[in-house]
Amino acid sequence: MASPAPLSSHRRVLLILATLLALFLAALDTLIMSAAMPTIVADLGGLHLYSWVFSTYLLSRAVALPVFGKLADLFPNRTLYLVSILIFLVGSVLAGMARSMLALTVFRAIQGIGAGGNFALVYIVLSDISEPENRGRMMSYASFVWGLASVLGPSLGGFIVSWVSWRWIFYINIPVGLLSLAGIWFFLTETREKRQVIEIDYAGILTLVVAILSFLTVFLLGGRTVAWASLPIVGLSVLFFLSAAGFYLAERRSREPIFCFDFFRMQGFTTGNGLVFFSSVSIFCLSAFSPLFIQGALGQSPFQLGLVMVSLSFGWSGGALFCGRQAHRFGEKPFAIIGSLVLMLGCAMTVRFSATTNLWTCALAIGMAGVGMGFTSISTLLIVQNSVEKKDLGVATSSHQFTRTLGGTVGIGICGSLVTAKFARMADSLNTTALQGAIAPEIMNQIRLNFENFFRSDVQQQLSENALGVLHQAIGNCVIDVFWLALLAALICLIWGLLLPRRAILSPPATSATSQKGP
Numbered sequence: 001m002a003s004p005a006p007l008s009s010h011r012r013v014l015l016i017l018a019t020l021l022a023l024f025l026a027a028l029d030t031l032i033m034s035a036a037m038p039t040i041v042a043d044l045g046g047l048h049l050y051s052w053v054f055s056t057y058l059l060s061r062a063v064a065l066p067v068f069g070k071l072a073d074l075f076p077n078r079t080l081y082l083v084s085i086l087i088f089l090v091g092s093v094l095a096g097m098a099r100s101m102l103a104l105t106v107f108r109a110i111q112g113i114g115a116g117g118n119f120a121l122v123y124i125v126l127s128d129i130s131e132p133e134n135r136g137r138m139m140s141y142a143s144f145v146w147g148l149a150s151v152l153g154p155s156l157g158g159f160i161v162s163w164v165s166w167r168w169i170f171y172i173n174i175p176v177g178l179l180s181l182a183g184i185w186f187f188l189t190e191t192r193e194k195r196q197v198i199e200i201d202y203a204g205i206l207t208l209v210v211a212i213l214s215f216l217t218v219f220l221l222g223g224r225t226v227a228w229a230s231l232p233i234v235g236l237s238v239l240f241f242l243s244a245a246g247f248y249l250a251e252r253r254s255r256e257p258i259f260c261f262d263f264f265r266m267q268g269f270t271t272g273n274g275l276v277f278f279s280s281v282s283i284f285c286l287s288a289f290s291p292l293f294i295q296g297a298l299g300q301s302p303f304q305l306g307l308v309m310v311s312l313s314f315g316w317s318g319g320a321l322f323c324g325r326q327a328h329r330f331g332e333k334p335f336a337i338i339g340s341l342v343l344m345l346g347c348a349m350t351v352r353f354s355a356t357t358n359l360w361t362c363a364l365a366i367g368m369a370g371v372g373m374g375f376t377s378i379s380t381l382l383i384v385q386n387s388v389e390k391k392d393l394g395v396a397t398s399s400h401q402f403t404r405t406l407g408g409t410v411g412i413g414i415c416g417s418l419v420t421a422k423f424a425r426m427a428d429s430l431n432t433t434a435l436q437g438a439i440a441p442e443i444m445n446q447i448r449l450n451f452e453n454f455f456r457s458d459v460q461q462q463l464s465e466n467a468l469g470v471l472h473q474a475i476g477n478c479v480i481d482v483f484w485l486a487l488l489a490a491l492i493c494l495i496w497g498l499l500l501p502r503r504a505i506l507s508p509p510a511t512s513a514t515s516q517k518g519p
Contacts, residue, residue, distance in 0.1 A: 011187045012129060016138075018183020020145050022085055023122040025176050026115040027149035029092070030057075032157035036166045043166065044101045052105050055220050057112040062216060062405045063209050064116025069398020070258045072124045073391060074198050078188040081125065082181060084117025089177045096170035120398040127385060127393055128191045133328045135385060139378050140324025147317025151310055204258040207247035214240040216406075219413025228417070259395060268387030268501050269396065272380040273403045275336060275496035279380075280407030282343055282489035283373040285415045286350065287312055289482045290366055292419075297355055297476025298362075308359055311367035319374020332379040332386075333500045339375025340494040342368055347487035351480060355473065369486075376493065377404070383500060411489065415482040422478045 033054065040053075064084075071080055091111030098104035126138040160168050214236045221236075222228045251257040263269045287309070294305045319342075323335045346369030349361070381400050388396040 011189075014183060015129065015187040016126070016141070018180050018187060019081075019122050019125050020141060021176065021180040021183065022081070022118050023142055024145045024149055025173055025180060026088065026118040027146050028153050028156070029088075029111065029115065029170075029173060030149075030153075032153040032160075032169055033057075036157045036161050036169045039161045039166045040104070041101070044098070044104065053101070053108055055217075056105050056109040057115070058405075058409065059213055059216055059220075060109040060112030061116040061119070062402065062409070063212050064113045065120050065398050065402040065405065066208060066212075066258060066395075067205055068117040068120040069124070069394045069396075069402075070201075072121060072394030072398075074200070074256070076190055077121060077125055077128065078184060078190070080117065081121045081184045081188060084114050084121060085177055085181050085184065086114070087111075088114025088118060089174060089181075090114075092170040092173040092177070096167040119401055120394070123381070123397045123401065124394050125188065127397060132386060136324040136327040136378060136382055138324070139381055140321045143320030143324070143374060143378065144317050147313045147320075150313040199254075199256040201250065201254040201256055201258050203250040204247060204254055207243045207250055208258055210243035211240055211247055214243060216409050219410050222413060222417055259399070260392070263388065263392075263396070263399075266387045267499075268383045269399075271496055271499045271501075272336075272383040272387070273400060275340070275376060275493050275500070276380040276400060277403045277407040278489045278492045278496065279340065279343060279373055279376045280404045281411030282347060282486040282493065283312075283316075283369055284408035285411045285482050285486040285489070286347065286366060286369050288412050289415060289419065289479050290350070290362070293353060293476055293479040293483075294359075294362060297353070297473065297479065298357065298359075300359065304359060308363045308366060311363040312370040315367040315370025316374045316377075317370075319371035320378045321374075323375045323378040327379055327382055331502070332383045333497070333502055335375045335379040336383070336500055337494065337497040339372045339379065340490060340497045341372070342375065343372030344487065344490040344494060346370075346372060347483060347490045350483040351487055353476075353480065353483065355476060372490075376497075411485075415485060418481060418485070419478045422481065423474065 068080060068084065088111055091107050091109075091114055095104055095107040095111060098107055122142055123139065126142060127135050130138045157169060160166070160172070218233055218236045218240065222233050226232050248261070251259060251261060290312075291305050291309065294300050294308055300308075319339065323339070327335055346365045346367070349365035349368070353362070353365075381397070384396050384400045385393060
C-alpha cells in the first residue's frame with residue numbers, strides 16, 4: 001500500500017479550521033448546559049434526573065474516547081469524523097425536541113458518544129497532519145479553542161435561555177456542525193497509512209464499555225447519592241472488576257486489541273499518562289469546588305464568581321499555547337515539571353483561603369493552577385504520542401484524553417463525597433447547638449442531604465442573616481479539605497514528572513514495546 005500523499009498548505013489550513021470548529025462545538029456543548037439547566041428543569045420537571053443529564057453525557061463521552069481512538073488506527077479518519085459529527089448532531093436535534101427529563105437524559109447520552117468521537121479525532125487528525133516537532137503547536141490550538149468555549153459557554157447559555165428558548169442550546173449546534181461537516185468532507189484526506197487487514201475487537205469493546213461505565217458510575221454516585229458500602233456501589237464494583245478482567249483476557253487474545261498492555265512498558269507512555277491523571281484530579285477538584293468556596297464562604301455573586309473562574313480558562317489556554325510553541329525547543333519534560341510546580345503553588349495558595357480572602361487572590365491562585373495544567377496537558381500529550389509508533393497514534397492520543405477524563409471524574413467523585421459527608425456532620429452539629437430552631441427542619445434536611453441546595457434562592461430566602469453566615473463558614477471549611485487533596489495530587493504530579501524520560505523519542509523505530517526507554 002502506497003503512503004498517503006501530503007496535504008497542500010491551502011487544504012491543510014481549511015482542514016485545521018474545520019477540525020477546530022468541530023472541537024469548539026463539542027466543548028461549547030459541554031459548558032453551555034450549566035446556565036440552561038434551571039430553566040430546563042422548570043419546563044420539563046424531573047428534578048431527580050438533574051445530575052444525570054450531565055452524568056450520562058460524561059459517561060458516554062468517556063466510553064467513546066478509547067473506542068474511536070482505536071478505530072482511527074484502523075479506518076479512514078474522514079469516515080469516523082463524519083460519523084461522530086453526525087451522531088452529535090442527531091443527539092442535538094433530539095435533545096432540542098425532548099419533552100421530558102428522561103428523554104433529554106437519553107439524548108444527551110447520544111450527544112456524548114458524538115462528542116467523545118470529536119474529542120478523540122481532533123487531536124488525532126491534528127497530530128496526523130503535523131510533523132512530530134510541530135505537534136505541540138497544533139495541540140495548543142486545540143487548548144485555545146477549549147479556553148474560548150469555556151469563556152463563551154456559560155454567557156452564551158444564559159443569553160439563549162433569556163432571549164430565545166432553552167431548546168436553541170441544542171439547535172445552535174446544527175449550522176455550526178454542518179459547516180464543520182462540510183470542511184471535514186472536502187478537505188480531510190489520509191496522511192497516515194492504516195492497517196491493510198482490519199479485525200475489530202468486539203469482545204474488547206464490550207468489556208471495556210462495561211468496565212468504564214461501572215467504574216465511573218461508582219464515583220459519580222458513591223458517598224453522595226448512595227453510601228459507599230451500599231449494595232449498588234458494591235455491585236458496580238464487582239461488575240467493574242469482572243469486566244476489567246474480561247477486558248484484559250480479551251486484549252491478550254485479540255490480534256487487533258483496543259488497547260495493547262505492552263504500551264505500559266514504555267516509560268514515556270506510562271509516566272505521561274500517570275502525570276496527567278493526577279494533574280486532572282487536582283485541576284478538576286479546584287474548578288468544581290472553588291465556586292462553592294467563592295459563593296459559599298465568601299458570599300460573592302454569580303457574576304463575581306464568573307470573573308474569577310475566567311482566570312482558570314485564560315491560564316490553561318495561555319499555558320498550553322506557550323508550551324505548545326516552545327516544547328520542541330526546550331523539551332517536554334521541563335515543561336511537565338514546571339507545570340507541576342506551578343500547579344502546586346496555585347493549590348498551596350488555595351489551602352490558605354479564608355473568609356477574608358479577596359477575589360484577586362482567588363483569581364491569581366486559580367489562574368496559576370490553570371497555567372500549570374496548560375503546561376502539563378500539552379507536554380504529557382506530546383510525550384505519550386512520541387512514545388509509540390505512528391501506526392498506534394490514535395490509541396496513544398485517545399488514551400491521554402481518556403486518562404484526563406478519568407482523573408477528573410475520580411477526583412470530583414472523591415471530593416464530592418468528602419464534602420457531602422463532612423457538611424452533613426457539621427449541619428447536624430449546628431442544628432443541635434447555635435442554630436437550633438433557627439432553620440426550619442425541612443430546610444436543614446434539604447441542605448444536609450445535598451449542600452448545593454444551600455445556593456438555591458428559595459432556600460436562602462428562608463434563612464436568617466445569622467444562619468446564612470454560619471452556613472457560609474461551614475461550607476468554606478469543608479471545601480478547604482478539597483484544596484488540600486488537590487495539593488496532594490499536584491505533589492504526586494511533580495513526582496511523576498521527575499520520572500519522565502529526558503526527551504520524548506520522536507518517530508520511534510518499528511520495534512517492540514520493550515525497546516522504548518528514556519535516553
